[in-house]
Amino acid sequence: MNVQSRRRIDPNSARHIHPAIWPQWPFDEPPKVRECSKPTYNIFSEYDLMIPMRDGVRLAADIHRPRAAGQKFPALLSVSPYTKGLQLTEVPIGQNEAGITEFWVARGYVHVIVECRGSGDSEGSYDDKAEKEQTDYVDLIEWCAAQPWCNGSVGMIGCSYFALAQLLAAIHQPEPLKAIFPYDAYTDMYRHRSTHGGVPHTGFMMTWFSAVANLNLTSGRLADPSGLQRMFSDSLGLAHPFDGEHFQKRSPGLYLDRIKTPTYFGCDWSFWWLHLSGVFTGWEGVGDIPKRMLVGPSPQPRRPFGAFHEEALRWYDHWLKGMDTGVMEGPPIQLYIRGEDHWRSEEEWPLKRSDWRRFYLGGPSDGLEGTLSETPDGGGERTYSADPIQPEWRLGNPRLIYRTDPMAAPLEITGPLSLHLKARSSAEDVDWFIVMQDEAPDGSVQTLTKGWLRASHREVDESRSRPGSPWHPHSRSVPLTPGQEEMFEIEIIPTCNVFQPGHRLRLEIGSSADISNRVGYHEALPVQAENTILEGGEGSYLFAPVISR
Numbered sequence: 001m002n003v004q005s006r007r008r009i010d011p012n013s014a015r016h017i018h019p020a021i022w023p024q025w026p027f028d029e030p031p032k033v034r035e036c037s038k039p040t041y042n043i044f045s046e047y048d049l050m051i052p053m054r055d056g057v058r059l060a061a062d063i064h065r066p067r068a069a070g071q072k073f074p075a076l077l078s079v080s081p082y083t084k085g086l087q088l089t090e091v092p093i094g095q096n097e098a099g100i101t102e103f104w105v106a107r108g109y110v111h112v113i114v115e116c117r118g119s120g121d122s123e124g125s126y127d128d129k130a131e132k133e134q135t136d137y138v139d140l141i142e143w144c145a146a147q148p149w150c151n152g153s154v155g156m157i158g159c160s161y162f163a164l165a166q167l168l169a170a171i172h173q174p175e176p177l178k179a180i181f182p183y184d185a186y187t188d189m190y191r192h193r194s195t196h197g198g199v200p201h202t203g204f205m206m207t208w209f210s211a212v213a214n215l216n217l218t219s220g221r222l223a224d225p226s227g228l229q230r231m232f233s234d235s236l237g238l239a240h241p242f243d244g245e246h247f248q249k250r251s252p253g254l255y256l257d258r259i260k261t262p263t264y265f266g267c268d269w270s271f272w273w274l275h276l277s278g279v280f281t282g283w284e285g286v287g288d289i290p291k292r293m294l295v296g297p298s299p300q301p302r303r304p305f306g307a308f309h310e311e312a313l314r315w316y317d318h319w320l321k322g323m324d325t326g327v328m329e330g331p332p333i334q335l336y337i338r339g340e341d342h343w344r345s346e347e348e349w350p351l352k353r354s355d356w357r358r359f360y361l362g363g364p365s366d367g368l369e370g371t372l373s374e375t376p377d378g379g380g381e382r383t384y385s386a387d388p389i390q391p392e393w394r395l396g397n398p399r400l401i402y403r404t405d406p407m408a409a410p411l412e413i414t415g416p417l418s419l420h421l422k423a424r425s426s427a428e429d430v431d432w433f434i435v436m437q438d439e440a441p442d443g444s445v446q447t448l449t450k451g452w453l454r455a456s457h458r459e460v461d462e463s464r465s466r467p468g469s470p471w472h473p474h475s476r477s478v479p480l481t482p483g484q485e486e487m488f489e490i491e492i493i494p495t496c497n498v499f500q501p502g503h504r505l506r507l508e509i510g511s512s513a514d515i516s517n518r519v520g521y522h523e524a525l526p527v528q529a530e531n532t533i534l535e536g537g538e539g540s541y542l543f544a545p546v547i548s549r
Contacts, residue, residue, distance in 0.1 A: 014301065015088075015101075015102055017106045021306035022299065022300045026266075032326070034324045034326060035323040035325055037107035037313060041107070042106075043064050043066070043101070043102070043105045044066070044067040045065075048060060049061045049062070049063060050123075051143055053139045057117055057136075058122070058123050059117060059122040059136060060121035061112060061114040061115070062087075063111075064113075065110040066105055066110070072149060072150060073108050073151060074110070074151055074321060075109070075112055076111050076156065076157040076316070077112045077137075077140055078157055078162050079115075080098070080116060080158070080162050082161065082212075083216070087304075090304060091303075091304070092302070092303045093211070094208075094211065095212075095215060098157065098158045099162075099305055101113075104157065104309075107313065109155075110149055114140055116133055116136065118222070118224055120221070121222075127227060128227065129164065129168060133168075135172075137174075141154050141156075154178065156181075157312070159183040159305045160185070160275065163184050164186065166181070167180070170252075171252055171258045177261050178319050178320050179262045179263075179320060180262070181263075181266070181312045182264075183267065183305075183308065184267050184271060184274075186278035187278040187282050187285065188247070188253040189251045192275070192278055196452040196522060197491070198452075198453065198457030199431050199513075199523065200523040202522065203521025204274065205235050206236070209232050213228070213232070216228060234246075238523075256287075257287050259289065261289070263286055263291050263292075264293070264312070264315050265279045265294075266295070266308060267296075268298045268336075269298075269448075272493035272495070276295070276493055277494070290328065292315070295334075295336065296308075296334075311327075330345060333345065333347065338496055339498030340498045350468070350545065351415055353547065353548060354414075354547065355545065355546045356543065357546050359373065359404065359542040359544060360373055360374070360376035360537060360539070361539060361541060362379070362536055365380035365382060368399070370382055372505060376536050376537035377536055379534070379536020384511075384530075386528065388524075388526035388528065394514075396512055396513055397510065398510065399433075399509060401507070402508075403439060403505070404505045404506075405504070406501070406504055407499045407503050409549075411498070411546065412546065413499070413544050413547070415495075416468035416469045417468045417545060418489055418491050419451060419490040419540070420487070420542075421490055421509075421540045422485065422486075422488075422534040422538075422539045423485070423533050423540070424486065425455065425483075426483060426531075427529035428479040429455050429480060430454075430525060431454050431524045432452065432453045433450070433508075433522070434450060434451035434507065434509055435447060436448050436495065437507075439504040440503055441502040441503065445506060449492055449494070451492035453472070453488055453490045454477075455486070456478050457477065458487075467543070472489075472491075511531055512524040
């Protein structure tokens, strides 16, 4: 589908048995499906049920099932604090993420949409994805399996919060949970969501908290708002600057090897600021279980969530209904190759054929712009002054810009990558903001991915690090010695892009975040500093996986 045809998609036709949302398949052409569930059922809905949990708290739920008396169907469970009523609308906001009920129920699935404890009409205090909420996931799965309309098989559906709930449920191994499809799910609350590289991700937190507050605190219906209020206070008060128990018990990352449920991971390349890393850490962390992975383009429209429902149907028809869909055939990974706009199948991640190359920072030492080259120059240095008093600081300036020469032939970079930054600062602490872009011949740029690191969090655990993926414990702050040269290994979120002839790889380095970047905005340290980058063969370089063409 070309760009023009994507733009013609009508977001008002998203809620349909055939949702007008692109893409639906992680392939250039739809696969041949030998068996699949057909849209043959009308919908029977029950609203405002109260489902009891093991501690007596009751959770509010809407249940939508095929109108077929006496028949049993698999259940698809969706859990979040985003209000169940919103999930049946066409409202295109980021919390409309439970999936298209009309698609699933018509094809013989029961869609169970639940407001987690301490949200909406549910009882109890919000637990922010910790122990009580995870126990509720298990109770809900077992409750669904025991209902007279259920055949005993349960899956989970939805993206973002709904997807994270799937991974957190699966680590507890509830027996009726037969398959999950976590599209857009981080696995590490500290590193992927709240505190990128030790830098607070306040833009996202303020945006998300505002949405959750509007959905839950403005109507007066929520009986106990204390859990939500506690989350807002702790997070916006930056009560947890380091990684530790608070984040780890709310993240599936440390426990992924407990997951035995067949899992299909998914995300899009533009979601580097929240969920993209979770696809790769999830894929690697679950080990040798039935699994698939797709990373695609940004869905059109993005919400209500309805992307890849056709592929998810192949997945659930196979695992929940025992149908011959062919979903497990062929390479397990599907990647959308940006810059060429097509899908490609792969057998592993990272790609074994990666040619790891160094792109050295260099160029004439005057000014804020330099070069990127696989052949280092003699070496120099480049300095910029960060001053939070100046208005430009809040727009991400000043920043250094490094470019390759225009490409003579296509260059593909796919995989994890990092910046080996040799630098010094006049301050005891400073933030590094890294932007990787594709610059077209006309000077326009497409942001591909970003990286971040607070200098005092520069410690690296070599035992957990891999090429392109330095691992920072984020367990303490180690101040800089002003004026002393230091090495900073900065992880850049994995990406995929083919730089076409005439295009340039562009890298930006700064010490403040662009406030106009909304959810991508970070709370940079407001310190005046002279920051100097060392260049050349003994200096700084981008470490990137080039894929042979």
